[in-house]
Amino acid sequence: MNNKAALVGFFGLLLGFLPATANASEEAVSSAQIQEMMRRLEKLEKLVEKQGVAEKEIKEEVKEVRKLADRIKTNSTYGNAILDPTNQINRKQQYILNSRIDGLLTTGDVTLSGSIWATADYQQSNMNDKFGWLMRHPTFRNQKGKEVSHALIHSAQISATYPANEWITIYSELLYDPEQSFGSGTITDVNRNQIQLRKGYVLFGDLNKSPFHFSIGKMATPFGLTDTVNPFTASTVWHAFGGLAYGAKLGYLNGGFDASIMAVQGGAQFRAANAPVHETSVPSSINNYVIDLNYKHNFTANLSALIGASYQRGSAYCQDFPVLHFEACKDVNPAYDFYTQWKIGDLELIGEFAKTVDVWPGTLNPSFPEFEASRVTSFSVGAKYPVANIWEKDINLSLEFSRFLAGPNNSPWHNQDQWVVGLETYLTPSIKLFGEYIHVNGFVPLNNVSDPSVSNADVKNGAGVIGAAVSF
16 A cells, blocks of 8 residues: 555544544444444545546646647748738649748648738728729728728638648638628628638648649639739739639649649639539539649749749639629630749739630620620739838838729720739738738729629729738
């Protein structure tokens, strides 16, 4: 019997004597009393033994929990890049595979990443309720009068990356984005304050052994570049053609060449893809696809160029009049894209041009037959350069122009132009402070695009925004 058991036995014996001495202090201890004391002592010993086992089990459980905790990692460099909505927008799988080679991800460890974009803005319009800055859905339900202002969380993300073995990586990403959610109501409506699985896929590939990779799930479609030099505001090309869909993607990445082909689920997908299934939007057939090919060449250590081209069988611009989000089409409307990105020392230049192959049927309003149906075009040009260094932190200045064309000249839905001047600095690799001035000419929302009571080419908006993007 160990010391703890002996001590318990002593107190058990004492407890056994107390009732007897209280009732008959001068009487001898009876046989029955001794048996009762022994019974209680055995019970206490069993409790001690049981407690000892429990302590051992608890220690083992603690060890297992610690082992599990040791497998959960964070990496601010990786988190900032994987959740960045301005760069490598549709090339996150390639980034994951390269991160495994670079040691940012390790097999068997779960890397948790998170990001919050907090912004404050002030906007003016020359017409009531018409604000074309697309970082908010352009709807009168959320923007009233000729002046609006906000201070809020634009978006929040959290993701998990798990390299299960040398060939398989699991990725999932949750998003909260009330300003750009397709939910009904205002930004405080519960339908717009939902958390969604923005992306999720299983990625197969090991670039150390093969240049091919394959992913299946919900992901960005590999159409165009769709990146921006702006610190916050997405380019009009991304708003017009940046896709998000269910599907399966096969990629090839080797020696500067990056090729992708994605089989996309039919019907109206989450963004910028629509291939009707028996003239419905029901996604019951894999009948859409996207192809992209690009090449990056490093001329010198300070000079590199990326050029690429994309093709998509079914774009979003196939609906008849009146146009509404996610409605069915009678036929597909393909689209193509050409893009380039140059880095000359600290100077970054981008250019992109995207266009549908056929006209968008819904841009013909039967009440205004003088405006013929048109093909949809979007393009952008931009530049970014560090113009100052304060407290050993670069201050980047960016300028970008992008345009959306949806109708013939002189039509109310002809175009929407966006100019953005931005400043940004990184306090750390994962903490960005930024400010932008945005000027928008024209108001051409997708819903009811060819309705002159909705679209208006004479709308002019000015907007200023400041914010912080913090990730881990």
